[in-house]
Amino acid sequence: MARIDLVDLAHSYGGNDAPEESFALKPVTMTWRRGGAYALLGPSGCGKTTLLNLISGIVTPSRGKILFDGVDITTQSTRERNIAQVFQFPVIYDTMTVGQNLAFPLKNRGLPKAAIDARVNEIAALLDLTPYLSRKAERLTADAKQKISLGRGLVRSDVAAVLFDEPLTVIDPELKWQLRSKLKALHRDLDLTMIYVTHDQTEALTFADTVVVMHDGRVVQSGTPADLFDRPAHTFVGYFIGSPGMNIVPAEVKGRQARIDGHTIALNRSYDRLPAGAKIEVGVRPEFVQVAAPAPDLLTANIERIDDLGRVRFAHVRVGDTRFSAKVPQGFSVPGNNAGLVFDPSRVHVYANSLLVEGEA
């Protein structure tokens, strides 16, 4: 278990001379504390797997350094780094039994047999693999195989970190839930630093203490699930996290007021020093916009569709040219095609060139 520091780390598959815009991972500096549970979240091609492979040493960075507990390991090979990694698709040693598969990483490091057996039994029990220990791994289902891969990742107690590269892709939805909570429990029990790559926000938000959101090769925000929900640092985070995502509308912001489509809404903070010429947008989560009966002091919207998600209903509306999602209060019946929108001023954020602007009180 180790603290991991990334210092100005960047990678380009096209070589170091390629323009920085084309980098798979743009320069990032951050620290991951020991024993933490982290998720790297982002859409396909955002550079999250690249970052993971840089940490495990499968890929050597074009620039920057990686430190484990302050020691520079950038040039070390994967074997020397003392890292465990679980891949997207199960990797099984076909000729071995389940038990031998789990013991493989320990055996390669020359542990005494008694210690290996004890640890293998412990991990097998945690993953419900005990009945299969003496079975050949080759003929098991994809689910079971991926559990073995997970087990091989967790079996070493001295690793700097355990890396997961979308490990639940091949698992059934039902078992996915169980395994996810299991991983969370394992994180508590085994006291390992875990880094989990996924494009599924539910997976990231339920597993991790800290979620690192990546977009287009850049880390756009790193924070707790609550941070990401309440104060998205980038419009991408607002849009990517949450279902439906954050409403992001072009607006004119002056002081404590924002003008959207000719209508003024109040803001909780004052924004006097916005960068000149920047693209100014207002972001608000659908949960904090309510549909109401049309009234002269409300922003008027055209209702296109209402989605009933069971516990909550969301209206898809149109204001001028922009689409909006807004919560429909319980018991509220929509009067007609038009409705007014009620904003929660404390939840409305202002973005300049997609980045969150802190207002003044």
Add this chain to the structure above:
Amino acid sequence: MDKTVNQKAWFLVLPVFLVVAFSAILPLMTVVNYSMQDTFGNNQFFWNGVGWFKELLDPSSDLGERFFASLWRNLFFSFVILAIEVPLGIVVALSMPRQGWSVAACLVILALPLLIPWNVVGTIWQIFGRPDIGLLGYTLNHIGINYNYVSNEFDAWATVIVMDVWHWTSLVALLCYAGLKSIPEAYYQAAQIDGASRWAVFTAIQLPKMKRVLLIAVLLRFMDSFMIYTEPFVVTGGGPGNSTTFISIELVKIALGQFDLGKAAALSLVYNLIIIIVCWVFYTVMTNAGTERRVAKEAV
């Protein structure tokens, strides 16, 4: 729901039946027919029942003695060939580059021996090994090794074996290379992360993943080496004495040299049967190798 009965579909299969009948079944039945008869020429045949087969399987008869002698030679030859070519092919495949222009270069160089006709291979080695003008033969004799495949049994065997290894190791190597290429990169990455040594990567990942192509390689090489005819015939002509006379050479001597059609037919049927049985045994053993161990473990 009633199924439509339409037997016309059989007509679509008919061409295949005809082709197989003329290319395999009829010739085979002719051989079966010959194997039961004796002839003194002039197209006159006499019924002999299973007489030829009895004689063939009786080592004390002339025919049986020749058959068993060449059978053991053939089995020993196939065994040596497999023992050399399979491990060597694996080593060659493992040391081939994975990407870049050198892959194409290696593949072309490896494929070259496979493209040369059998009798040309024989001629190449026949000349190559000659002590008077052959590069190999002359050099060996020049540095003091008395090498002559025409008069020395061991030299004749060595020449035939080296020639076959030169000709066919490429096939095993290419098959293994295809097997290696099909292993996803994640396996190697996982092995690195698990701290596996080079040997452990080979035994835990590469060898198991090559199992199927190795099965094909062993079957092909066994069949080909067991039926070998042209190359040793061109190089040694089956000599010195009978030391490199394999079954196929013996068969041609009996059928065309002595025109003993009955004996030759019986011999070729038994020959065919041996090849089929050995291949079946190889196939069953190699495909079941994994499952049997599992069953054994579960029974414990």
